[in-house]
Amino acid sequence: xxxxxxxxxxxxxxxxxxxxxxxxxxxxxxxxxxxxxxxxxxxxxxxxxxxxxxxxxxxxxxxxxxxxxxxxxxxxxxxxxxxxxxxxxxxxxxxxxxxxxxxxxxxxxxxxxxxxxxxxxxxxxxxxxxxxxxxxxxxxxxxxxxxxxxxxxxxxxxxxxxxxxxxxxxxxxxxxxxxxxxxxxxxxxxxxxxxxxxxxxxxxxxxxxxxxxxxxx
Ligand code: AMP
Numbered sequence: 001x002x003x004x005x006x007x008x009x010x011x012x013x014x015x016x017x018x019x020x021x022x023x024x025x026x027x028x029x030x031x032x033x034x035x036x037x038x039x040x041x042x043x044x045x046x047x048x049x050x051x052x053x054x055x056x057x058x059x060x061x062x063x064x065x066x067x068x069x070x071x072x073x074x075x076x077x078x079x080x081x082x083x084x085x086x087x088x089x090x091x092x093x094x095x096x097x098x099x100x101x102x103x104x105x106x107x108x109x110x111x112x113x114x115x116x117x118x119x120x121x122x123x124x125x126x127x128x129x130x131x132x133x134x135x136x137x138x139x140x141x142x143x144x145x146x147x148x149x150x151x152x153x154x155x156x157x158x159x160x161x162x163x164x165x166x167x168x169x170x171x172x173x174x175x176x177x178x179x180x181x182x183x184x185x186x187x188x189x190x191x192x193x194x195x196x197x198x199x200x201x202x203x204x205x206x207x208x209x210x211x212x213x214x215x216x217x
Contacts, residue, residue, distance in 0.1 A: 001026060001217045002106070003026070003109050004087065004109070004110045005083065006088075006111070006113070006182055009175065012197055014084060016204060016208055019208075020082055020205070025080075028081075029071055029081050029086070030085050031067065031088075033084075054161045054167070056162055061091045061092055083096075090181055093182055107186075110182070110193070111195060112183055121165075124163045125163065125168060126140045128148065128158065129159075130155050131157070132153040135150060137150070193211050
């Protein structure tokens, strides 16, 4: 199955993508993760992407599309994939459709995780990441026993630059301007499935998997 997850920052795309990809036995391909890996390795792509990421802006389409084209050409993606965080603009969506058409295939479903702005701000501004093991905590929903120290490995926690208040506001504006139009784009193709992404993580996963079942997933 070829699936895309869309939704605002903080909708839980990354978390749900893990569960759904495991359920479907397809690779999870997250453009945010690929960019972050490039940033931490200091590659030329990472240096370029970081400027945009830290400002809460989208990395230019051409850079992002080329990166996804290379990733989808890898053998593990030949029978299906779950894209998390791509496409995020209408030009990216058109490029993806074309890229898949060239390969003789197409997307099956675009799943939208629906959450309102207030909830997004609460979720993102409280998110903390462990410098040691990478585990993600939340000051309100999943706190550590000692402030800013990881319960799992004892390392210090930090706040991702793009989870800071001003950057969150920019990311929400970017989402409304550039990504929300994808809902209509894929809706017109009859591929859009909306899921209520509020409430416990497990409940959202159940809703997502139930919805996929009706598409044979
Ligand atoms: P994410 O972890 O998906 O929220 O992505 C983190 C950041 O990476 C975003 O705020 C963007 O700066 C960049 N990014 C990730 N995916 C894309 C994309 N499809 N198009 C442009 N920029 C992206």
